[in-house]
Amino acid sequence: MRTTLMGGVLEAENGKRKTENGKGSKERLSPFTVHCSPFTVHCSPFTVRRNRAFTLVELLIVLLLMGIVYGIAFNTVLGKTSKEKGEEGVSLATIDRVFKESPAYKSKRIDLFCSDRMKCYLSVEGNVTTTFDLMQPVVAYRLNPDETLQIVDYPHIRLGREEFSPAYILSCRKNGLFVPAILRSVDTWYYLHPFLGMKTFSDSVSMVSFIRRSDYLPDKAGYAQ
Template sequence: MNESHLSQISTLNTQHSILTPLRGAFTLVELLVVLLLMGIVYGLVFDAAIPRGEEKAAGRPTLRTVESLARNSPSYRQTDIFLYGTKNGEVLVVADGKIQRRATIPQHAMGYRLNPDETLQSIDYGRVRIGTVEFRPLFTLRCRKDGLFDPQILLDGETWYYVHPGKGVEAFGNPVALIAHMRQSDYLPDRAGYAQ
């Protein structure tokens, strides 16, 4: 090869690289924009796909708030409303012989009664049939037409609950504290009525 030919090739390579700069990598700003967009897309997808347990749990009734199922019923203060707790953790809200609502609670409480000698006895409920649904409740709460609940004792694991006629549900760590509280309240179970 002659020298003039080599100088032409060298000149062409220099001109070519001046005209079209090589593009080998993204800039830092471009990478940050791509990562930001990917984060937004992933956040939206996973937010919609994965249920938010804390938010759902916050809106779900518990034994502490189970009486709100009756108070939020369209039949509240129009007729007696019954709340039946079932073995699968469901609470059936029943008014006028019809199931108005089904709600799930995380606890599986059992109904108890306080005997005159201050012993607690579990209640063995008979089978209940509402339309085509038949079950044996673990507990029954009745909200009367006047808006007050029949007093009821519930046990879930180690926690005792007392459904007070007007004050709602109160929790206790042991049966002694529960009974002492009931004795000081305005409802006297051994007299089957309210203190006069």
């Protein structure tokens, strides 16, 4: 019995013996022996193989999985960037660096609003561009004309979805000059100089003396009212 299947020949012999090379050795053939032609790509008698394109459902599933992976990676990178920014040494002593690294520096007004929860928002002409944590408790002061220091009480503000009363506000004008500001964190005093950036002092007396010598009293710059 001989049957042709997918370019191959299926030979089945029941009880038949075959003699090879004229010798007496005999061999019993399997009833399911398959002989493939040289041009047969796949000749299994039990499997039919064919090429087909992806279905619309399969493509949608792939796109959905790619979107999920991209979202996870994007959030991870953002979180890591924000965390690294806080870990790279952004402190009150070097806070002026945040302004100078902004693309809007010397072209637009930049304001930094920091809440009493130590969350800071960098705003360029009213639009928040960066947020980060500055883990230092800070109190803002103003220098009165009689050289006494007074705590600044800022009004309640709204930035996007956030509403809070700022612990302190630092600003940089379009020309790159800082608005003078006086801050205190624990026992250290800070003075944001219009040209020199943030300066640190161990006590308020030395700070006021520096301000007076530098001839940039906050009241002359319009800070103290």
